[in-house]
Amino acid sequence: xxxxxxxxxxxxxxxxxxxxxxxxxxxxxxxxxxxxxxxxxxxxxxxxxxxxxxxxxxxxxxxxxxxxxxxxxxxxxxxxxxxxxxxxxxxxxxxxxxxxxxxxxxxxxxxxxxxxxxxxxxxxxxxxxxxxxxxxxxxxxxxxxxxxxxxxxxxxxxxxxxxxxxxxxxxxxxxxxxxxxxxxxxxxxxxxxxxxxxxxxxxxxxxxxxxxxx
Ligand SMILES: C[S@@+](CC[C@H](N)C(=O)[O-])C[C@H]1O[C@@H](n2cnc3c(N)ncnc32)[C@H](O)[C@@H]1O
Numbered sequence: 001x002x003x004x005x006x007x008x009x010x011x012x013x014x015x016x017x018x019x020x021x022x023x024x025x026x027x028x029x030x031x032x033x034x035x036x037x038x039x040x041x042x043x044x045x046x047x048x049x050x051x052x053x054x055x056x057x058x059x060x061x062x063x064x065x066x067x068x069x070x071x072x073x074x075x076x077x078x079x080x081x082x083x084x085x086x087x088x089x090x091x092x093x094x095x096x097x098x099x100x101x102x103x104x105x106x107x108x109x110x111x112x113x114x115x116x117x118x119x120x121x122x123x124x125x126x127x128x129x130x131x132x133x134x135x136x137x138x139x140x141x142x143x144x145x146x147x148x149x150x151x152x153x154x155x156x157x158x159x160x161x162x163x164x165x166x167x168x169x170x171x172x173x174x175x176x177x178x179x180x181x182x183x184x185x186x187x188x189x190x191x192x193x194x195x196x197x198x199x200x201x202x203x204x205x206x207x208x209x210x211x212x213x214x
Contacts, residue, residue: 061126
């Protein structure tokens with residue numbers, strides 16, 4: 001099913017704003033093993049930035065901030081979250097993850113921040129939930145607001161595919177997202193990439209890339 005909603009709210013964003021996204025947020029406990037696994041993954045991702053660490057970071061689709069909770073202890077950076085689900089935004093504030101002025105209501109294809117507003121912008125398990133028709137506009141927005149680094153942590157498939165997600169169709173899409181980024185912006189420099197294997201990390205077989213803007 002086509003979407004063609006560039007810059008507008010898609011069916012997929014409405015899905016995450018609604019009951020599905022709120023139930024996901026209630027289920028998504030930031031427990032110790034989750035946080036420890038993310039510390040390991042982010043320590044690897046950020047290794048290539050040690051000479052020039054980011055001083056501001058935006059997570060696009062932060063939910064209740066499992067990544068941001070970890071990043072706050074790993075880097076000295078001003079953190080921002082963009083998140084369409086109201087319950088998740090409330091948790092970010094109630095749990096003291098971020099101050100209210102750093103929590104933005106919105107979605108990837110229309111980010112309410114200025115060009116180059118942050119040093120590093122990233123998604124983790126979010127591009128997979130964006131309809132292919134909206135993916136280019138979403139990546140262009142992430143590229144626009146990031147001044148130095150882009151990080152992408154997603155499910156990988158060498159061919160684009162749509163797979164059922166908890167009984168729903170048209171809400172989970174896999175592909176080679178690293179390749180998608182490079183095809184869209186050939187001047188991005190690949191600083192590093194890696195894989196968080198479920199058997200060793202507990203994370204969900206996540207493939208990650210870190211790119212530098214020229
Ligand atoms: C699977 S969760 C991942 C949460 C978090 N990034 C993590 O790694 O734990 C997907 C999150 O992205 C949000 N989301 C879905 N579509 C989005 C979009 N188009 N733009 C920004 N966020 C979106 C959802 O509301 C949800 O909080």
